[in-house]
Amino acid sequence: MLKYLKHNIVPLCLEGILVICIMAFPEYLLLVNFFFYLGLVTYFIICKDFSIQEMKENICAGKKFWIIVFFTAAALVISFAITSVIEMLLPDINNGMGLLKVHNRFELLIFAMSTIILSPLAEELFYRKSLICFEFKKQIPILIIVSGCLFALEHSLAPLGILIALIWSIPLMVSYIKTKNVYVVIIAHFICNFVVNGLDVISLFNKLN
Structure with missing residues (x-):
């Protein structure tokens, strides 16, 4: 347990700094x-919790891997749809999720890197692989709750936003627990972000030109 806590102290501190900065700036x-995402990804690469070679091997693993990725991504899309309905039913309640404002091409590049490339890596390596440790079988339910709450707080500090982010986390959490393979959830998360945020990138690029 001490090793587990030591391993997560840096990511937890980074999230604490993130929350403070969101409130202050x-x-x-x-x-x-x-x-925040860059710091997490860098930390987990240094700790050897992520390997490009391992990700390539999983991508090339064949149909079984991609079937699980497909179902995870599909479940994530359903979770997005559910939260969209919730927001439509509660139009007067602020979800607390701040807008990532883009004013120029440099900020557009930062937006694309953050929302498409870095966030699937950072979030799945931290909230899934690092926090949900399968060695602690009896504590896994508690670790799942902690993971979900921290994931939610990263996205919003408002009750509605926390609920929305928790719903988003469910398919990713279930998939990781079932497969014990972080690359499944990274790729599924990336695909969804690529489609959704990729459209935002195209729209913003057109507005800047």
Whole structure:
């Protein structure tokens, strides 16, 4: 357990700094998110919790891997749809999720890197692989709750936003627990972000030109 706590102290501190910065400097949310994700990815690469070679091997593993990725991504899309309905039913309640404002091409690059490339890596390596340790079988339910809550707080500090993020986390959490393979959830998360945020990138690019 001590080793587990030591391993997660840096990511937990980074999330603490993130929350403080979101409250103190909401106008810099785009940069704050970028450096949070970059810090997490860098940390987990240094700790050898992520390997490009392992990810390539999983991508090339064949049909079985991609079937699980497909179902995970599909479940994630369903969770997005559910939360969209919830927001439509509660139009007067602020979800607390700040807008990532883009004013120029440099900020657009930061936006694309943050929302498409870095966030699937950072979030799945931290909230799934690092926090949900299968060695602690009896504590796994508690670790799942902690993981979900921290994931939610990263996205919003408002009750509705926390609920929405918790719903988003369910398919990723279930898939990781079932497969014990972080690359499944990274790729599924990436695919969804690529489609959704990729459309935002195209739209913002057109507005800047």
